[in-house]
Structure formats: C-alpha cells, structure tokens
Amino acid sequence: MDTAERTLIDPTHFREVMGHYPTGVAVVTGVVDGEPVGMVVGTFSSVSMDPPLVAFMPQVGSRTWDRLTLAPALCVNVLAHDQLELCRTMAVPRPDKFDGVDWVPSTLGAPVLTDAVAHVHCRQQSVVEAGDHWIVLCAVEGMEVTRPATPLLFFQGGYGGFSPAGMAAKADAELITAVRLGDRARPQVERLASRLECEAAALVAISPDELTTAVSAYGGSATMVEPLGQRVPLIPPIGEAYVAGAAPEVVERWLAKVGPNEPGLVECYRSRLAAVAERGVALSMVGPGARSDYQRLHEALAEYASGELTPARERAVRTVLAQTRHFFDELDVLPDETYDVGAVVVPVHGPDGRVAMVLRITQLPAGMPGRVVNGWIEELRTAAGCVERDLVGRGAQQASDYRDWWEADFPM
Ligand SMILES: Cc1cc2nc3c(=O)[nH]c(=O)nc-3n(C[C@H](O)[C@H](O)[C@H](O)COP(=O)(O)O)c2cc1C
Known part of the structure; x- marks a missing residue:
C-alpha cells in the first residue's frame, strides 16, 4: 500500500483503541555472545498447532531485538501476576538487566526465567516486515506450564490480573x-x-x-x-x-x-x-x-x-x-x-x-x-x-x- 492509499489514523487514537484489547506479558530471551538478552513483548501469540508455531512482534529499530535476533534459540517466558517487577526490569533498554534475575538455561540454551507461568522453547523460522514492527515466526521445539498461576495482564496502559467469571474475587x-x-x-x-x-x-x-x-x-x-x-x-x-x-x-x-x-x-x-x-x-x-x-x-x-x-x-x-x-x-x-x-x-x-x-x-x-x-x-x-x-x-x-x-x- 503506498502512502496515498493509506487511511490516516492518528497514532494516539490507534494506541487508545488497541489499548482496549488486553494482552498477556511475556519475556523473549536468548543468549548472544555468552550473555543473556531479553525483551518484554505484549505481542506474543500462538499461530499454528500443526506445525507448532508461535509469533511475536518486535519494533523495527529495537536495539534489544537487533541483538536477540542473533540468538540460536529463544525462550518465551509467560509472566505471572506477581512478576511485575521482573517485567519492569526486562522492559528497560539496559545491558545489565539480568543482574539479580533468577534464570537457568533451557535445553536449547535460552534463559528460562524462574517462577514464570509457562515457557515456550523455539527457534526463529521467518521474519516478516510489517510496517514499524517485525512479525517473528518461531518453530516450537518444546513447551511447558511451569507454574499454573494467573498471568500478568496489560490493559489500557496498566497492569492487572485475571479473575475467572463467576469466581471473581469480590471487594x-x-x-x-x-x-x-x-x-x-x-x-x-x-x-x-x-x-x-x-x-x-x-x-x-x-x-x-x-x-x-x-x-x-x-x-x-x-x-x-x-x-x-x-x-x-x-x-x-x-x-x-x-x-x-x-x-x-x-x-x-x-x-x-x-x-x-x-x-x-x-x-x-x-x-x-x-x-x-x-x-x-x-x-x-x-x-x-x-x-x-x-x-x-x-x-x-x-x-x-x-x-x-x-x-x-x-x-x-x-x-x-x-x-x-x-x-x-x-x-x-x-x-x-x-x-x-x-x-x-x-x-x-x-x-x-x-x-x-x-x-x-x-x-x-x-x-x-x-x-x-x-x-x-x-x-x-x-x-x-x-x-x-x-x-x-x-x-x-x-x-x-x-x-x-x-x-x-x-x-x-
Ligand atoms: C507490557 C509491555 C509490552 C511490550 N511489548 C512489546 C512488543 O510487543 N514489541 C516490542 O518491540 N517492544 C515491546 N515492549 C517494549 C520492550 O519490552 C522494551 O521496552 C524495549 O525492547 C527496550 O528498548 P530497546 O528494544 O530499544 O532496547 C513492551 C513493553 C512492555 C512493558
């Protein structure tokens, strides 16, 4: 689509409308040059069961992604409701963000963050350019629920938890x-x-x-x-x-x-x-x-x-x-x-x-x-x-x- 065909949507309006759609919060991790690298994504999604594929969308220009893309294997760590601090630590553009963070290497070598809800072990299969983001499609080689707790959610720019309908916690x-x-x-x-x-x-x-x-x-x-x-x-x-x-x-x-x-x-x-x-x-x-x-x-x-x-x-x-x-x-x-x-x-x-x-x-x-x-x-x-x-x-x-x-x- 060239510029003339585009419908002009104000970015603030785009963010405001899309903010009404809640997402989970995951940290994509890998090891590059012997160092752990990780970034928070709200765009993690399951794509296909046969073959097993997942995807997430890093921003074009993300320096963390520029490094992480070099990792031979990735681990997607689904954060739990009580891991907000970890999320904040992982969302900053700092090289030392794994200092004090508990993790162990997966069998593929990527960092598995302790106390996350689930881990998906994968390798990049293809990367599609999509406007100002990449769509990174990954082939899943292993996955497990490590801690069946409620996940951390991101909604309208804020964090929260999940209350199952009919069993919602009351005030x-x-x-x-x-x-x-x-x-x-x-x-x-x-x-x-x-x-x-x-x-x-x-x-x-x-x-x-x-x-x-x-x-x-x-x-x-x-x-x-x-x-x-x-x-x-x-x-x-x-x-x-x-x-x-x-x-x-x-x-x-x-x-x-x-x-x-x-x-x-x-x-x-x-x-x-x-x-x-x-x-x-x-x-x-x-x-x-x-x-x-x-x-x-x-x-x-x-x-x-x-x-x-x-x-x-x-x-x-x-x-x-x-x-x-x-x-x-x-x-x-x-x-x-x-x-x-x-x-x-x-x-x-x-x-x-x-x-x-x-x-x-x-x-x-x-x-x-x-x-x-x-x-x-x-x-x-x-x-x-x-x-x-x-x-x-x-x-x-x-x-x-x-x-x-x-x-x-x-x-x-
Ligand atoms: C809840 C949440 C969701 C995010 N989702 C994405 C995402 O899907 N894609 C992305 O590129 N960055 C996302 N970010 C931002 C990155 O985690 C992080 O801030 C960024 O990678 C750091 O900047 P750098 O990549 O330029 O080093 C998200 C941050 C938060 C807090």
Whole structure:
C-alpha cells in the first residue's frame, strides 16, 4: 500500500483503541555472545498447532531485538501476576538487566526465567516486515506450564490480573457487611462449639456465587481449619442448606453449575433441595473409606479460597466437588445406626422469610449413634431459632439492609 492509499489514523487514537484489547506479558530471551538478552513483548501469540508455531512482534529499530535476533534459540517466558517487577526490569533498554534475575538455561540454551507461568522453547523460522514492527515466526521445539498461576495482564496502559467469571474475587466491603450480619449469630456459634466440642460457624452470602465464614468458634479438640472471611463456593453440592431457602433465581443459578450434560443430576439436586428445605437441615457424611476424599474436598475448597484460581484450576475444583457429592447423599438418620458426620448445616431465616445465613457444625466425633446426631441437629435448630428471634428484634434492620444491598448489587 503506498502512502496515498493509506487511511490516516492518528497514532494516539490507534494506541487508545488497541489499548482496549488486553494482552498477556511475556519475556523473549536468548543468549548472544555468552550473555543473556531479553525483551518484554505484549505481542506474543500462538499461530499454528500443526506445525507448532508461535509469533511475536518486535519494533523495527529495537536495539534489544537487533541483538536477540542473533540468538540460536529463544525462550518465551509467560509472566505471572506477581512478576511485575521482573517485567519492569526486562522492559528497560539496559545491558545489565539480568543482574539479580533468577534464570537457568533451557535445553536449547535460552534463559528460562524462574517462577514464570509457562515457557515456550523455539527457534526463529521467518521474519516478516510489517510496517514499524517485525512479525517473528518461531518453530516450537518444546513447551511447558511451569507454574499454573494467573498471568500478568496489560490493559489500557496498566497492569492487572485475571479473575475467572463467576469466581471473581469480590471487594472486601462485601465481606465486612457479611461479617456484621454474621456477628448476630456469635453467641449461638460460641455456645454450640463449647457444648458440642466441635467447630461451629455462621456462613453468610457475599454474592450469588459465594458464602463466607463470618463467625467461627472452636470447642473440645477442634482446631481452626477455615479462617474467617474464607470464600466458600456455591457450587453443588456445596451450600445446599443456604440455597434450599433462597430465592428461585439463586436456586437456578446454583443448579446451572452442575453442567448441561447432566440433566439427571440436576433433577436429583432439585429434589434434594426440596427435602433439605422441608427438614430444615443438610447433612454430609464421611464414610470410613471416604476420609481421604473428604480431605481432597477440603483442599479443593482451600484452593478455591486462595483466590488464585485459573479457569483450568476452577474446572479441577469443580471436578473434585462433583466426585465428592456422595458425602451429601444421606438424609435419614436412624437412632440406632452409627454415623461419621462431616457437617450439619441449618438455615437461619431473616425477617423476610428468606435464608439470611446458615449455621454449621463440623469436626464432630466419628462413629456416633443416630440419636446423638439427631441431638446435634436439634441443638443447631434451637440455635438457629435464637438467631432468627434476634434478627427479628435488634438485628432486623441490619438483616434487611443487607438483603437490600445484596439484591441491589447482585441483580440476577
Ligand atoms: C507490557 C509491555 C509490552 C511490550 N511489548 C512489546 C512488543 O510487543 N514489541 C516490542 O518491540 N517492544 C515491546 N515492549 C517494549 C520492550 O519490552 C522494551 O521496552 C524495549 O525492547 C527496550 O528498548 P530497546 O528494544 O530499544 O532496547 C513492551 C513493553 C512492555 C512493558
């Protein structure tokens, strides 16, 4: 295209519009004359799977690229969300920028930067001139995910991280509001923990997708395993005691997370919700052979709560949850049978009749007769009744403020 045919786009406008398209941040590295060389690129892209090709676009006139192009092999290091300092170091036009940077040579000889998310080992195949940039096409000879963390992103001239949809980290303000409501249950939570010698907690919703542990207490030999403010996903089967008494939109949203390929399972959860709503309690059981599965469930929930989930890890957490649903299958507790109970959860209704929070007891003794388990359920129901009366009285305004805020902020 000659100059006369060109559409004139103001460079600032070009940058402004293109800045609305986020990119990852990678460092392309190589060794030239025995020295490591590297440059930050936001233009790294996958090109072809067969044959495996990737590309990036150095600026024409980049002195770093002029050197790097001499490297026999390259490594593309995909930076993680917590590698902003490394990015800044690598983006400056300085010869000593590898000073103090941790790296090891790849099998092809290019620098592999420590703690990057992924590494792509490649060699230049062709270089195409494209206006004021080069398009460098590289043949991939090896690649690996070294650290499955969330990547560093560049957007509108600033850096940020990634929040998977539906699992987005929420502002702390929501946690504070939830904790204030949960605090109404504190006397009952403390009483339950000391009477039953277990862990007791009140969990409050912070979004249509998450509950949080707003208050907890520990009695007997129970130890703290779930810190306050921990996010608990509303993904079936987790949260059924809350969802069973929630608005129909919340129920449908929860069921939708089962996945479109399992219509039978959706119906199974729907009837279970009806049973939980009718009985006013949800139980999870830990059979003797299921302790390690239960442990996996706890690890998955802790990983969820860490807030560093990538979509791939989110899918892994969901898979663990789906595999552990058998914990939640049992509803009838027979007085003379023995049970290993994982958790007992009862809803606490607000003045508007909707579930405002749930009370939960865990770390209960194993192998207990059903009549003891039924006693726990009664204790929990009594405690929930006390909290409900408190919400109608002193805490009523708080509960309805919370509900207004919740519905206003999370329209569904
Ligand atoms: C987030 C980010 C993305 C960048 N992307 C590119 C890119 O795709 N191509 C490029 O030539 N330079 C890019 N740069 C600039 C170079 O990393 C670096 O500043 C430059 O190579 C240093 O100047 P020099 O090449 O003249 O030595 C980027 C810088 C940052 C911070």
